[in-house]
Amino acid sequence: MEDTKDFEPLEPSLKNVIDQKSLRWIFVGGKGGVGKTTCSCSLAVQLSKVRESVLIISTDPAHNISDAFDQKFSKVPTKVKGFDNLFAMEIDPNVGLTELPEEYFEGESEAMRLGKGVMQEIVGAFPGIDEAMSYAEVMKLVKGMNFSAVVFDTAPTGHTLRLLSFPQVVERGLGKLMRLKSKVAPFINQIASLFGLADFNSDMFSNKMDEMLSVIRQVNAQFKDPNQTTFVCVCIAEFLSLYETERLVQELTRCGIDTHNIIVNQLLLRSSAPCELCAARHKVQEKYLEQIADLYEDFHVTKLPLLEKEVRGASAVNAFSELLLKPYDPPTSST
């Protein structure tokens, strides 16, 4: 993202995302109510036409993809009705280690079960940490399933940025912890044997951490690779949304995460305004569209219309998804 002069505007569609075969992780984010879910579902639909298997994950506690596709989804990837290779999953970021099933700790001794209780307490003390750790678990699960592309319908901006910067923070923190652990582990084992905990092994605690750290390191590397990860910002042509989008773009740049697509949604794109209100709104939108064109000249800016009906249900999403690739052609007759 650099200032360029005499820059030819880039293609105003998401075709670049569809065409980039190396992309694996696509995040769709923006302020609340701008149409992130509609756009992420539409993007997932288009990707499913050119990729082997696509998964759309919602990390928004509001869980709108069930509404968008008019189908109930859960914590496990479920095939979307009407599609062969499109799956959807809804995870609750507030459900972290505290809600992991008992099977997760199966085969472990009492000491480990007690340790789990202690760990829950510690984890609960840090705000946001349990959602981030459940996020790491999701990453592990998703990597294991080998989807060609994963679309993340993210929660409103602040949450997302925190989660995206989390891998770096955790890697550094956990990394230091693991180095420390290797120094104190022999001592801990000795003390444990003194107290009669013969089968206690500090490695039991650290193995899961090692595994998680390894996943997080890989995640970190992949998120910073523009060939594998990109962030699509969705906004509307209003000041606050634009401000939020710019804040997001700057933060993503700081984190080293690629972003080169902006979707401007809910635009009044008719050739003639049906009423004075719409005409006034159109004028306001034009003003912000000019600012968007000025500020994001090195971005693909896709303009999507405000339609007469809600985009709900697989067929409506399917139809709407075409607009990501081809500009909207408004009806010529005014109402």
Next chain:
Amino acid sequence: MMQVEVKNWQLLYGTVVVCIVNILMPHLAKYIVSWFYSPTKEELLKLEELRKLLEELNQKSIKDEFAAYSRLQRRINKLEAEVKKMSQSRISASVTVNTSIQLALEVLVAIVTVISIIFFRKIPVATMKGDLFPFTTVLRYPSELPNAISAHVWIIISNVTLKVLLKPMLP
């Protein structure tokens, strides 16, 4: 008023000097380090440029000139990241050197103090003409001279007094 007879001027002055060095040590170390690890010319230029950009940003209205404001903000972010990178390595090196210097000086002061205490254990710093009862034994220990002030008591007295005197003058 009690009269004092100094028995060992070298020990008296030497102890005072060592106590002063001990108190001023952190400031000395900081001063030495700041000489060698001051910001480079390039860093200073970037900081100046950053200051000017921030001033320019304050004069712009985010609502009326959003695009220009954002472009300026991006430049500032980039510059801040560059300055941070440049200063980080310098600061970590200076902290290491500062800690090492302080540690070295502390070890030196400790060695000198211990040597003084051992070497001059029988030789008092001064004797007082008058009775120091009930503190006589404590003040002269391990010297045997009556109403004497031993080396390590003198070290304690100097340390406490100089700290009280110098503290208001230090930053």
